[in-house]
Each structure stands twice: as structure tokens, then as C-alpha cells.
Amino acid sequence: MLIGLDPLLSPDLLHALRSMGHRQDVAIVDANFPCDPGHDRIVRLDGVSATDVLAAVLSVLPVEMEEPAGAWRMIAHDDPGLVLPVFAEFDALVEQHAPGRGLTAIEPDEFKQRVLASYVVVVTGERRLYGAVVVRKGVVQPPK
Template identity: 70%
Template sequence: MLKNINPLLSPDLLHALRSMGHRQDLAIVDANFPCDPKSRVIRLDGISATDALSAVLSVMPLEVEEPATAWRMIADSKPDKILPIFEEFTSIVGQNAPGTALTAIEPSEFKDRASNSYAVVITGERRLYGGVIVRKGVIPPDA
């Protein structure tokens, strides 16, 4: 057992998060997401994508030196369509990195980014477009 670690962070996920380098991406996707077997796949069946994102960001800093460091898919070819899950992702990202926006990208670009991510976390999320990609930042030295 570990203290102060969200219990949703499995040993495999903790290993991946610790192994990731600065500016590498992590994809958290829904249960229906097609995942290329060449990707490092971590399963969190039965866990929502929003709970997985909260758990991940409880230990992983987001990149803040780039204009875009968190992405979600465009729903139904309408960039301005905001689904409830997008609002939840935005809130979680904002709580962990104030001022960081969630960038909407085409589903094909999202899938390409996910396949090139350091790891893909497949959740039990059933909501459509229930995926998010986040870029790892750094923990600055004490001033």
C-alpha cells in the first residue's frame, strides 16, 4: 500500500506515468476506442475517463509552456459542440493547471495522437467522444 496515491492508479499506470518524459503524451480513452496493439495499453475497465483523468493529474503535472497541452475530439464534425464530458474534462484540467485549455481536434487527428502517445489508458467510459490526451510537464525546482 502507498499513502496519498489515488487507488485508481494501478501499478501499470503508475509505472507508465513515472517512466514518461517531459512533453510526452498520455491518452485516456473510452471503452469503444480502437487501440493499435503497438501502443502501450493500460486497462482501467469499469472506471470513467473523468475519474481516470482526475487520478492521473493528481500525480502528473501538465505542460504549461506550450499553447496546447490537452486535447479532446470534435463531436459530430461540429467544433463548437460541447458535450457534458468535455465540460468535465475542462474542469479537471483547469483545476490541475489553471489557464490550460482543452483543444478540440478532429477524431482522425485524435486517433493519430493517441497511437503516438507514450501510453493509452482504456477506461470503462461509455459516453461517446469520451477521450482526452494530456501532455506531461515538469515539476519546477524550488525557488
């Protein structure tokens, strides 16, 4: 155990997050999301909700602030304006840790490509449909 770290941040996940560079992505996906078994970095957190994992990740990872978007979710049911409860929870967490940021809704095919291109994919036990999010790592600012 380490002081001050969310216990959901497993050794494998911490290693991946620490190894990420600026503008690399972490994908947090639901239990039904198809993941390429050949992906180099898959971390499994079965039995844990995607929102709990996002909260843990955002406790140590800055969100990209210099690009138009820093976090993405999939468009559900072909309706970009449809905000499912899981989307609202993701959005609130991103806003809490990166004020002024929120989720950008993108087409399912584009979302799946972002997941495949992510530095690390975290597979959760999330059972809610569309319970997946991609977050781009921002810059860790020097102390003032």
C-alpha cells in the first residue's frame, strides 16, 4: 500500500499511467467492450465500475487542456445529444478534475479506433452499456 493513492490503482495500472507521455490516451472500457487480445497494454479491473476507475485515474493523471478535447465518449443510439447516466457521471468526474473540460461525443467507429490507439486499455467490470471513456494525458505542471 502507498499513502494517498486510490487502492484501485493497481501496480500494473500505476506503471502504465506513469509510463504514459503527454498527449497519450488511456481508455477505460466496460465489460462488454471488444478488446484486441494483441494490444500490448491491457489492465483488467474486473468487478469495478468504469466511473470508479475514472475517478482513481483522474486522481493522478492530468487531463489535456491545450487541445480542443481531452476526453471522449461514444455516441449512443445514433443520437449525439443523448446523455446516458454513465455519460453524465463521466462528464462530472472530468469537470471535477479538469474544470472547463467535459466529454466530447464521437461516432462509435472513431471511438473504437481511439481505444485501439490508446497507450493502455483498462477493462472494467462496468455493466452499463456505453460505459467507456478515453482520456488524453496532459502536462504535469512544475511547482510554483
